[in-house]
Amino acid sequence: MEEAKHFIGSEWSSSSGGETIEVIDPSDGQPFTRLARGTAADIDRAVQAARRAYEGAWGAANAADRGRVLYRLSMLVTACHEELAKLEARDTGKPLRQARADASALARYFEFYAGAADKLHGETLPYQSGYTVFTIREPHGVTGHIVPWNYPMQIFGRSVGAALAAGNACVVKPAEDACLTVLRVAELAAEAGLPAGALNVVTGYGHEAGAALARHPGINHISFTGSPATGRLVAQMAADNHVPVTLELGGKSPQIVFADADLEAALPVLVSAIVQNAGQTCSAGSRVLIAREIYEPLLDRLGTAFHALRVGPSVADLDCGPLISAKQQQRVWDFLSDAQHDGVAMAAHGEVIAEAPETGFYQAPTLLRDVPPTHRLAREEVFGPVLAAMPFSDEDDAVALANGTPYGLVAGIWTRDGARQLRLARRVRSGQVFINNYGAGGGVELPFGGVGHSGHGREKGFEALYGFTVLKTVAIRHG
Numbered sequence: 106m107e108e109a110k111h112f113i114g115s116e117w118s119s120s121s122g123g124e125t126i127e128v129i130d131p132s133d134g135q136p137f138t139r140l141a142r143g144t145a146a147d148i149d150r151a152v153q154a155a156r157r158a159y160e161g162a163w164g165a166a167n168a169a170d171r172g173r174v175l176y177r178l179s180m181l182v183t184a185c186h187e188e189l190a191k192l193e194a195r196d197t198g199k200p201l202r203q204a205r206a207d208a209s210a211l212a213r214y215f216e217f218y219a220g221a222a223d224k225l226h227g228e229t230l231p232y233q234s235g236y237t238v239f240t241i242r243e244p245h246g247v248t249g250h251i252v253p254w255n256y257p258m259q260i261f262g263r264s265v266g267a268a269l270a271a272g273n274a275c276v277v278k279p280a281e282d283a284c285l286t287v288l289r290v291a292e293l294a295a296e297a298g299l300p301a302g303a304l305n306v307v308t309g310y311g312h313e314a315g316a317a318l319a320r321h322p323g324i325n326h327i328s329f330t331g332s333p334a335t336g337r338l339v340a341q342m343a344a345d346n347h348v349p350v351t352l353e354l355g356g357k358s359p360q361i362v363f364a365d366a367d368l369e370a371a372l373p374v375l376v377s378a379i380v381q382n383a384g385q386t387c388s389a390g391s392r393v394l395i396a397r398e399i400y401e402p403l404l405d406r407l408g409t410a411f412h413a414l415r416v417g418p419s420v421a422d423l424d425c426g427p428l429i430s431a432k433q434q435q436r437v438w439d440f441l442s443d444a445q446h447d448g449v450a451m452a453a454h455g456e457v458i459a460e461a462p463e464t465g466f467y468q469a470p471t472l473l474r475d476v477p478p479t480h481r482l483a484r485e486e487v488f489g490p491v492l493a494a495m496p497f498s499d500e501d502d503a504v505a506l507a508n509g510t511p512y513g514l515v516a517g518i519w520t521r522d523g524a525r526q527l528r529l530a531r532r533v534r535s536g537q538v539f540i541n542n543y544g545a546g547g548g549v550e551l552p553f554g555g556v557g558h559s560g561h562g563r564e565k566g567f568e569a570l571y572g573f574t575v576l577k578t579v580a581i582r583h584g
């Protein structure tokens with residue numbers, strides 16, 4: 106495979122430092138291409154290209170025309186669906202059907218924001234007599250987007266789709282571990298008619314290209330998805346220039362199962378919410394809180410389901426692929442060795458198939474039981490296929506456990522009691538609440554984001570468009 110380059114001003118270019126980074130296939134741990142190791146100078150070039158586009162052709166485009174470009178991009182993504190899915194599967198290790206779902210979501214993001222571009226209205230406001238006051242939603246200008254490796258296509262699509270629809274020009278720094286589809290989609294965007302410079306992609310390491318983007322004085326807004334520690338750094342760098350940030354930082358999302366729940370419906374969702382993408386999902390349902398009276402029978406059924414899970418290379422298209430990297434695999438192993446050391450019992454685990462290359466970064470899905478609420482496995486994001494189960498005694502106890510981490514991204518509540526559904530939806534501290542279903546990463550139309558250490562600001566849905574605009578108030582005194 107040809108070496109990947111930056112995409113700046115609709116042209117491919119090497120890093121100013123001339124250096125490259127190996128791209129590893131997580132399924133076999135082997136390098137298969139290289140990408141440009143971006144520098145501060147590359148970021149600066151991309152920001153300047155974006156500024157020219159914003160002050161030129163893209164800034165002058167009307168909202169309907171921006172929507173048309175995004176719609177053509179959605180069509181091109183659909184036309185290249187299989188190519189993109191295969192590339193994403195190879196780059197991230199995820200099973201092909203997950204990568205196909207991601208490619209479909211990417212097309213849907215562009216379709217959704219294409220339709221929304223010319224529906225972003227201001228308001229007229231009552232004020233003193235003799236005045237007319239109205240608001241206009243204007244783009245920030247040049248927006249920076251730092252994208253993680255777990256869902257490169259989806260996270261790129263949701264962030265850049267909304268930013269472009271609102272009229273911004275974008276500079277994207279995808280993750281060094283997985284960024285090939287982002288580069289390909291940027292190329293498709295140019296083919297769709299996006300003016301040169303409206304969308305630029307600079308690859309490279311976070312502490313180099315990522316930090317250069319976060320602190321660049323020419324950036325007017327930063328959207329970051331990744332770890333809480335890096336999110337804090339990005340927010341601090343942006344604060345030096347008084348630049349607003351949207352942070353999406355992951356979670357320790359609970360699924361709460363009451364004794365009256367429809368367990369037939371709940372069981373497959375409890376499993377898939379943690380197994381999807383090998384647990385490397387910010388909104389993974391990584392804790393299951395179970396009413397004490399059904400704790401043992403439900404654990405038995407979960408155990409049987411975990412026991413049947415199979416892990417293998419992306420092309421084998423099993424329940425789970427490998428983890429993204431040796432570093433991520435070590436992180437998951439560290440959590441599991443802490444569990445073992447502290448006597449947290451393993452209830453069941455799946456199996457890595459014998460044909461999986463030994464050099465791949467595999468981890469069998471693991472169900473842990475009776476995890477003490479104070480243990481790090483009940484409080485910290487593992488970002489691997491590890492589900493922590495714990496019992497609760499009543500509704501108050503369930504809420505206390507659910508809210509007992511610094512995070513608050515997504516929660517699932519399983520009960521047939523309508524009043525309890527509404528009570529819990531309000532009491533659980535979380536950006537999204539699903540009742541009798543769970544949407545790990547799903548829902549292009551649904552505003553998504555967290556509270557506390559899960560971050561702030563909202564991606565997805567119409568709400569994201571507000572985040573990518575600045576509200577201007579115009580007051581006219583006419584007598």
Ligand code: NAD
Pocket residue numbers: 251252253254255278279280281309310311312313314315316317319330331332333335336338339353354355356386387433436486487488
């Ligand atoms: P990370 O937060 O370090 O990386 C996310 C993105 O930020 C990447 O593009 C990276 O290059 C960039 N980055 C890293 N350091 C930067 C810096 N100093 N300035 C600017 N940008 C920087 O995540 P990681 O190291 O790849 O993974 C570590 C942990 O983060 C994971 O184990 C997981 O818990 C969490 N994570 C969460 C999400 C999520 O969707 N919430 C996604 C990826 C990782």
